[in-house]
Each structure stands twice: as C-alpha cells, then as structure tokens.
Amino acid sequence: MRGDLSEVRRNGIFVKGEGENFRVKKVHAYNSTNEIGPCDLVLIAVKATSNAEIVDLIPPLLHEKTMLLTLQNGLGNEEFFAKHFGPERALGGLCFIAVDRHSKVEVERYAYGDVILGKFGRAAQARTHEVAAEFSQAGIKCRITDNLALERWRKLIWNIPFNGLSILAGSVDTGTIIADENLRELTLALMTEVIMAANRCGYPLSAEAWRPHIERSEKMTGYKPSTLQDWENGKSLEIEAIWGEPLRRGIAAGAQMPRTEMVYILLDTMAARRKSK
C-alpha cells in the first residue's frame, strides 16, 4: 500500500453490503514487497495500467514455486506476467463482483463475489486446484475453468459494452442502459461483436452467450461499472486490456468490430485529452 497504509493500519478495513457488516481489524499491509518476502501465492489486483510499474515489486515475493494470480480485467495480463516471470507461474482469475470503495478504509459490496480460476495457456493443474481450495476455505465461491481465455472473452461480453457505454453516454449506470431501448440495442450489438470475435479467435461462445449477461444486469439496477467509477474519480482507465487488446485480436482474426472500435477510439481520445490537461 502507498498513501492508504497508515490509515488502514490504524483503522483496519470496514466491509458492508448484502447483510454483511464487519471490520477486518488487523490488516497485514505493507508499503514494500521486501518487507513481505517470498510467498506461495501473489494476488495481482492493481489496475492493468499499473502492470509496468509492478514488475520490479514482484521478485522479492518469489520462491521457486510461487504462483502469480492476476485478478485483473480484460486480455493480455496473464501474458504479461508469463513473459516476465515464466508461464508456469501464471494463473488468471475472473471476479464477478459489484463493489465500491467509499474511502481508504471502507468497501461496499452490492452483489456477487465469486471467482473463476484457471491456468494460463492450458487446462487447470494441481496448483490451480490448490489455490481454488484456499479460496473456497476462505468462504469465496470459486470454480475452476480449463479454458481461461474462453472465460476472459465471455466476461468481455459484459465489460466491453457496459463499461464503455456507461462513460460514453454521459455517465449512466447499468440500469439506465438496460432501460433505454436504443442503448440496450447498442449493447446487444456490441455483445454480438465480442461473441463473433471470440469465435474467430478460436474460443467457441454460443450466439446466445449474451443472454445470461443481460439477465444478470436486469437484476442489478443502478450499478456503476468500475471503469465509470474510475472515470468519475479522475483515475486511469484499463482501455487497452478491455477494448484495445480484444479489438486487435479480433480484427487480426478477421472479425468485424466497428462498434467496439468506436468505443475504443472515443474512450482513448477522452482519456488522452484529460491526461494532457
């Protein structure tokens, strides 16, 4: 931790939502990975835009069998850590959770909280199962996939439209997108582009794979996607992981993605202009 460290050490972390209301009193927080030393498992939960910065922070955490589990959004993250620290260490996890951080020490969870775990580039191995068992023992609903990249694409069916349109339509939440006939149509068109691109890339998603995403969102009124929260708080956006990389892979495989491309270009321009101000 950087700026939040002393407050978290003093107060712990408060968690609320869905009937929960508890305080983690003693948080094991550090401002240097040297202080932590070698671990069996490193969870990577920073934004993908910080990947380049954390490369130097990881070596002190590694012993021979340390696994790196990225819980980040989008495509390209497992590849990044595999490249720097070896593919045998790389695990990926998809988090299905609606959560807000209200202050340095306060977190609210609105819905879900389950995780899908997988091994980078191949089926789940013994270590993947061990990590999943740890999650389950800690009370986190967790299942394993033998095709992590397929699940990454499946999650993008939701992230590409909702995270993008929530910003581009002028700060709207998921409930607004679902309720507006035109935005809903546009969401479906974007979802179809993602499904077709995944198929072209060799990840078979059914033409109906958008349906559970829409049904889930219909129950989840009024949630602001993480990217919209970041945008409203002046933070950087995971534009390359969520839009840039899927777009490049889809187009390279011959997919048509005009709407995804437009979301990417508009967000990228808005973010670049904000940075230059």
Place this chain on the structure above:
Amino acid sequence: MRGDLSEVRRNGIFVKGEGENFRVKKVHAYNSTNEIGPCDLVLIAVKATSNAEIVDLIPPLLHEKTMLLTLQNGLGNEEFFAKHFGPERALGGLCFIAVDRHSKVEVERYAYGDVILGKFGRAAQARTHEVAAEFSQAGIKCRITDNLALERWRKLIWNIPFNGLSILAGSVDTGTIIADENLRELTLALMTEVIMAANRCGYPLSAEAWRPHIERSEKMTGYKPSTLQDWENGKSLEIEAIWGEPLRRGIAAGAQMPRTEMVYILLDTMAARRKSK
C-alpha cells in the same frame, strides 16, 4: 427576435473575420411576424429543433407567391415546411460557413460563406433562380443545384462525423479530429457509411466524395462545429435532422450504418439526460 431584440435595435450587429470588420447599424428586427407582414421570401434560419414552434409564426408572412427557404442542416426540413405550407413554396439552401456568435450583437466568420440553393423535390425553377440572383447581388456566393436532396446528403458526409465526434470525443475541434490517426480513420468510416446510404437512397455520390470534405477540413484548423458550440453552451442539438433522419432513411433503404447509429444513440442519450437534469 426574442431576448436579443432591444440590444440589436440599440447597437446593430458587428461582423468581423477574414479582413472584414463592419457594423450593420440599422437591423430590421421584430419580435412578431405580424409586425412584418407578407414577404416575397422567408429565410428559415432557426435550429431544426424549433420547427414545430415556428409553424404558427409563418402565416402572417405569406402572400400567394411567398417562398420559404430553409437554410437549416440535415434532412427533413424542406419536407416539414412543404407539408405545412405547400411543396410549391419550399426551397432549401446549404450554407458552407464557419461562424461563431460571440454575443447578442457580435458575429465572427472564420471561413467560407457560400450557399447552394435548390427547389424541394424537383429541379430548380424560375423562382429558385430569382432568389439565387438576389443572393448574388447581395454579395453572397451562391450556386444552384437541380438535386437538392443529393446536396443535402453530400453535406452530411461532413456533418455526421465532425459534428458528432467533436462532442463524443470530449469536446474536440476539427483540427484535433484530423490530426489524430484513430479519429481520422473513424471519420472516414463514418463518411463511407453516409456515402453508401445516400447511394442506397437513390442519390449517387462517388465513393471518393469524402475527399473534398477532408481537404477542406485540413485547411480549417481548430474550428468547433456548430453542434459542439451548441453543446458547450447548453443549447439543444439538431440530432434528428443530422443523424436520426439520415439513419432511418439509410436503414430503410438497406444500408449498413453501425457507426452512425452509435453516434446517434450516444448523442441522443447525452442530450436527454442533460434535459432531465
């Protein structure tokens, strides 16, 4: 005139730009069309979003041969006035001008200023030529078209991308759009959609019809399209005339317009949300 009337009567109107710098001292301004009475020619220069409001203002201006010339943007305006006052009265004009209104009495012209005139639904008639002659005598560069609707589509090649992207990319001017590789590509893709839609609707535009638009814009650095000016000033946008109507006509004729549709939906949502605030 409404709110600006007394100031314009007191001060006239100041015009500057491109070597010009003059004051129209005595402006014939009125706050009621009853005061004006029947005219030979009515220029309609309000925004298309005000069309419904001005229907009742027009009758006092009409004699048997009064012509109505709409100088508005987009599609559907001649049709509107033809429906209410007869197709024989309806003329349309396309204004190629880059202009800013700095205050109630001050106008700056950055470039151009020429007009293309045509008759609604048919080739130019004697009255069209008479009106064009009046414009020319007044020092306004003016030419006649025998296919007004074709020229409307040709102008949309510029308006659909530039007016839309200037808002959606986060308030950027034409120079920024032209200079950014991605935004420029997106502009060309939108231009191609418009050209294809026009062709489908029976208005033959060459596949290269985007070229003069881009060349013109390359010379015109840093201009804010009228729609962006309106957006920044909290005014209503001509969304139906510029995007909605061309989109509906194009799609009805079998054209593919995914990017145009997306611009339309996003602008429409942003404008509706602003209004509801």
